[in-house]
Amino acid sequence: MKQIVSAILAIPLLISTFQAGAQNKKAYSFDNLPVIAKTFFKKDTINILKYGAKNDGITLNTKSINQAITDCNKRGGGVVVIPEGLWLTGPIELKSNVNLHLKKNALLQFTKDMDQYPLVEGNWEGLPQMRNQSPIWASNQQNIAITGYGIVDGGGEAWRMVKKDKLTESQWKSLLASGGVVGEDNKSWYPSAKSLKGAKMKNAGVITKDKDAAFYAEIKDFLRPNLLVLNRCKRVLLEGVTFQNSPAWNLHPLMSEDITIRNVYAKNPWYAQNGDGLDIESCKNVLVEGSTFDVGDDGICIKSGRDAEGRKRAMPTENVVIRHSTVYHAHGGFVIGSEMSGGAKNIFISDCTFIGTDIGLRFKTTRGRGGVVENIYARNINMKDIPGEAILFDMYYAAVDPVPLTGEKRETPKVELLPVTEETPVFRKFYISNVVCDGAAKAVFIRGLPEMSISDIFLDNLTIKAKEGLDIQEAKNISLSNVHLDIKNAKPLIYIQNGSSVTLSNISYTNAELLFRINGAKNSNIKLTGTATSKAAVKTEFGHGAQADVLEIK
Structure with a gap:
């Protein structure tokens, strides 16, 4: 034995x-949980x-x-x-x-x-x-x-390394006085010249035949x-243990099985570059419970390898239960991606609280990753003071902080239709219910690719107070039901671009200058039921090829 x-x-x-859509309600359960x-x-x-x-x-x-x-x-x-x-x-x-x-x-x-x-x-x-x-x-x-x-x-x-914009003036001066070197932009501090040298290179640590021991020695301090x-x-x-002040990520189980993480505290300064709390990568059968995360990057994150290497590894992260945990400062409270090329499936998160995380539920990927993320379940999630989106699905991840620093300018990704290949990521079958968020920049953001819509997203029983409402782009088979929105800037309350089979039922809201803005020639089968449209100053606005008959209001 x-x-x-x-x-x-x-x-x-x-x-x-x-x-889902016009179908009757269907029960989904937290079943098939790991042993x-x-x-x-x-x-x-x-x-x-x-x-x-x-x-x-x-x-x-x-x-x-x-x-x-x-x-x-x-x-x-x-x-x-x-x-x-x-x-x-x-x-x-x-x-x-x-x-x-x-x-x-x-x-x-x-x-x-x-x-x-x-x-x-x-x-x-x-x-x-x-x-x-x-x-x-x-x-x-x-x-x-x-x-x-x-x-x-x-x-x-x-x-x-430390970014100047993430410190107070006195903290920055103290850091400079401690030694190290400053980058050419005078906005980034590095602990040594070796660290700065590595930062200037693209993929400095990637193992290739042309790099010898001497090369790596010259940038050793950069390879955190x-x-x-x-x-x-x-x-x-x-x-039970506190893990803090990590050089890069804090806790990183990699290609491992049967992991229990219970009552731990993962802690990093909020300005800690790449200071993730927990990164579960290509692992199977994981339980995280009763734990606290207060870090400089993503809080609890699911990964499975990057691009071709991740697809070659072909080890999804699967059978994960996360419950009764709290995330304070982090780029995302619960996150999947963006290195998810091996896929992720059968993830169950419940009874968690996010306070001050840049984004609450954050699902991110980009072209080149490939991989399939599916069968993701979340319920009983509380959020407070979220600077970005309460719930985000984004297939245009650009490897930048989710909330821009003061004065930082960002361009909207160029929208173009590309062929579907093994490098095209897939997000589908997400089931999220019972979410309360007191304060966010945007309630829900769903953005797929023109060649690969995000699909089969089911959101039920949400109560969200935010500056902006629902934003759905390049998505199909999307269902939002029993949603209450307290939106400051409801112009519009609901934005849809190239959405197909989008069903919204029992949407309540405090006010709206514009209820719907629908853009794009690829919209179809958008339905709204059980909603008091008379509360909106203007009901609908169509543009960029969208036709009025794509929307049905009952």
């Missing part, structure tokens, strides 16, 4: 109701003090901690204890059957001495790349954990590591 005991998570059946194999550890305990570790904040404890983990692994596993205190260390390698346990008031501080992090072949933003060794890492291990009550600090300020990388591991538990 295997040492690892598998157990089926007791996840309650959750039922959401949506209405998560749990971790199990021997009670044997090893204290790093027995290996000469010192909590003076000066002694480098890399060897002591790693030797304790290695010995624990050789003995068949158990618990390696990090006691109370400040423990300075270099990279730590997790090994099978070992639970690294941080006691209360334990601070595992990773050194800012970059020489302690060797260059290794890794993965960054969905592509094989040369990176500095991650502070905590494991590869091809089974039954591993980091648990307890302490803090893991990645020393990220030694690695990250993710704080925690678990590569091709099985049966993983992260519980």
Whole structure:
């Protein structure tokens, strides 16, 4: 009998109701949920003090901690204890059957001495790349954990570039006084000349035959590591610990299975470039619950590789349950993409709160990615003070922050019809219900490609207060039902461009200068029912080839 005991998570059946087109309401359920194999550890305990570790904040404890983990692994596993205190260390390698346990008031501080992090072949933003060794890492291990009550600090300020526009004047002056170098635009600070040199290159870390060890050494500081990388591991538990101040992404399970993340706190400065909280990439069977994220980029993110490399890997992220979690500052509260070329499916998020995230539910991709994202379920989501969209689907992701900085100008993507190829991404079968948002720039934004409409989006029971209303472009089989909109700038309340089979039922609103603006020659079968159109000063406006008969109001 295997040492690892598998157990089926007791996840309650959750039922959401949506209405599609003119069909009767159909029940969709949170079914086919994953079976998560749990971790199990021997009670044997090893204290790093027995290996000469010192909590003076000066002694480098890399060897002591790693030797304790290695010995624990050789003995068949158990618990390696990090006691109370400040423990300075270099990279730590997790090994099978070992639970690294941080006691209360334990601070595992990773050194800012970059020489302690060797260059290794890794993965960054969905592509094989040369990176500095991650502070905590494991590869091809089974039954591993980091648990307890302490803090893991990645020393990220030694690695990250910083944008001037994200700091106050006094913070910027203090940063300049600390050393480092400023970019040619005088708006970006880099911790070293090597970091700046790498930033000037395109795909600097991508592994190619023409790059040798000397090349990577010249830009080493630019190749920032993710704080925690678990590569091709099985049966993983992260519980109770605070992971903060990551050089790049914070938590990154990659091509791993059976992962439980419970009651963790992922924390980064809001200006932390690429400072994601959790990136679940090409993983299978994942539970995230009771956790908090307050970071500099996306909060909870689903990925599966980038472009041709992701399609070649062909490992979707699938069977993921996210529940009872909170996201504060982040580019997106819950996010899929944009590196999703291997696909994503069977994702269930429920009972979560987003406060101050740039976007609430954020689904992003772009041409070149390919991949299919489908069967995504979200329910019981609360949002407050969202600077961007409450709910966003966008197939024109441009690799920029979702909310422009003051004075930043952006051009609208050029709309052109291109052939459908393996590089064309697909977004379909999203089911979202029971969303309340108190404050957003836009309520709902759905934007597909002319050659590949976003399709089968079902939104039910939404209450959203925002500056702008519903914006639906290049989409088909879209259903919004039981939606209440409190919109400040309802000119129009509902905008549709080249929408097909768009059904809106029971839409209530406080006021509207213009109810509908419909543009484009490819609109068809747009229906509105159960809505008091008389509250709008003007009901409809058609343009750019749209005909009045595409809209039916009952």
